[in-house]
Amino acid sequence: MLDKLDPVLLGRIQFAFTISFHIIFPSFTIGLASWLAMLEWRWLRTKDVVYAETYRMWVKIFAVTFGMGVVSGVVMSFQFGTNWSVFADKAGNVLGPLLGYEVLTAFFLEASFLGVMLFGWNRVSPVMHFASTIIVAAGTLISAFWILSANSWMQTPRGFLQGADGMLYPADWLEVIFNPSFPYRFIHMVVAAYLTAAFVVAGVGGFYLLRKRHVSHARVMLGMAMIMAVFVAPMQLLIGDAHGLNTLKHQPVKVAAMEGLWETREGAPLKLFGLPDQVGETTRHPIEIPKMSSLILTHDPNGLVRGLKEWPREERPPVAWVFWTFRFMVGIGMLMILTGIMALVLHLKKRLFDARWFQCWCMAMTPAGFIAVLAGWFVTEVGRQPYMIYGVMKTAESVSPVPGAPVAVSLGTFLLVYGCVFGAGVHYILKLIRKGPESDEEPYGSHGLRKPPVIAEWAGEEGGRHV
């Protein structure tokens, strides 16, 4: 039975699982790091201790999340080789330097200054500490820049040549890095990360307000998060629309799958729901808005939209996955915009911080960003299939010469280990949230490291043992 295991499918599941697990953490820490920098700046400016206490609570959550992001990220940097070695060999000339730059410009920066941010509270000046927070926040954005450039290149490859040996060679680095889908994907993802963090913070703020605990801190959390919901959530709709139009231009088959549209037609309707049938080449039981799809995609109610039947069967992505995950992402985006509208109305009625139903609503929305980010990545990654590098290299041709059995075992182990680690991580984060910000906390951040010894202190320490 073991030799019947399909290494390509198993490798895909393993990559999908490990990358989905990984993306949860950066999509939170990118937003959280920037928010922490904002909090610390407010603290330095206003000297209002509420900001500092809120910072100290959230930096612990940041550390736990960041740690899980680091360890699951190290796995990713090896999986290109362990599971997709043919891809690594052929595309290494183009993608390798981008990943190399990610390590050099971002990973070291984040790792080193996170240490200062967490443990340096008593060892550096407040301004230097603030600078460390900003550096970590910048590091998360730089990291996103390079990895999204690499991913976007796999979606819309440009600036390369294919040699007679099948190898890919770079021809123009600027075209490689700033490939057509990269600016859209980068902005869309960073804004998504900001919204994800904002809704987590809002959920926790709502929880404290509901319980009437840490009220002044909770108002900072909910208030700042709602600024994001009011202004940034609608912006994301426009960015997403622009990204969709860019995809229509470069990967039209992906858009056809998102729309569940099989026949090429003018005045295509927008399918709100339906059951895509890959074999029967139709979307069953659709609920449609006439001409809406053409209007969105071509900005003309009678515009021509290409359907999936334009492409041969083996060139089409798994339609149901793309169709459904797209609806999850958009649906959650709409709920976020709705949250912003409700917050605005409540604010005008001066009830933002005491409408209990709204606090419950914010708590329910806590995981919204994560689900939307995952769904969005499923749309774009599954939508690229059957290609690894769109139009250049198929996924099935990229796989390592490793048999199915060890891949099945490693996949099972990853499922088990990640399950345990994730469970424990969530447990400790919830514990930190239950504990909340502490007002009378001792000077924080020394993390057991003594200050560099001063001569006067030595005498007292000479004979003393610490146990």
Place this chain on the structure above:
Amino acid sequence: MFNFENFIDLPLIWYGLIGTALLLYVLLDGFDLGVGILFPFAPSEQCRDRMMSSIAPFWDGNETWLVLSGGGLFAAFPLAYAILMPAFYIPVILMLLGLIFRGVAFEFRFKAMRSRRIWDYAFHFGSLAAAFMQGMVLGALVQGVKVDGRSFAGGVFDWVNAYSVMVGMALVFGYALLGATWLVMKTDGITQEWARRCASYVLGYIGLFLVIVSISMPMMHSHIRSLWFSMPNLYLLLPIPLCSLAFFVMIWRDLYTGREYRPFLMSLGVFFTAYLGLGISLWPWLVPFEVTFRQAAAAGPSQSLLLVGTAVLLPVVLAYTGFCYYLFRGKSSHETVY
């Protein structure tokens, strides 16, 4: 498009750079993996808190050198990366799982109350597994890798044999020495006394393993034998084992005379000479004994692009890494965890 291919020897420079990144990884993550290996044997809970505190600000940066080595290999020598990763599929995955457990243990341990023991063991066994698997990969690597065309052609368990197990154990003891001498430097009181005993205990084993590896490598491969024992190479290369021997003697003496910093620096020296010896033996192979670093090199423009960034950024990275070590200098204590 810029390409320095015709002006400088790009593959050679990159061979040196990746070698340096890997050496820094071994030296830096070596001591914090070593602390993890020694962790459950510490005399008290407070000692363990102290041990963890002494490496908490550094481990993440140290591990980034592994990512740089892996990512750098992918970027500069994609063929070697594409052959070696499938060849060592199982040990690499096991190493990564080990690193996951020990990495999250840093964050979870200080927040746990009742379950602290679990994370103590996660930290220990994760460190142990990562070190052992790295050693096994090394042990299998020096025996050679089967290659057909541009991909790995051997079996899934080619890396398992008595020799690779031995090298795995050797690396565990080696990292334990780095960890113990690090603790001699960063702690005092009973933690330091205990670390000193650990260091002198593992030192003997490391000497033994180094001798075995040094004798077995030339015995296994005739070209390594002729490289080391022909004239005038013998005299040119003799300083490496002699330096190693001198470092050993100095560590041994320092552990008894109570020096605090030098044993750690000398342990780094032992690793450096061993690494240098291995590097010379395996020259010029990147996938022993099938693919040289020249054959595996990425295209000129790819190596050029990354070289520009590395030339600018590597000194900066080293500078702020040094700054962090300077910032958290001094002895660590068991108190106030963040």
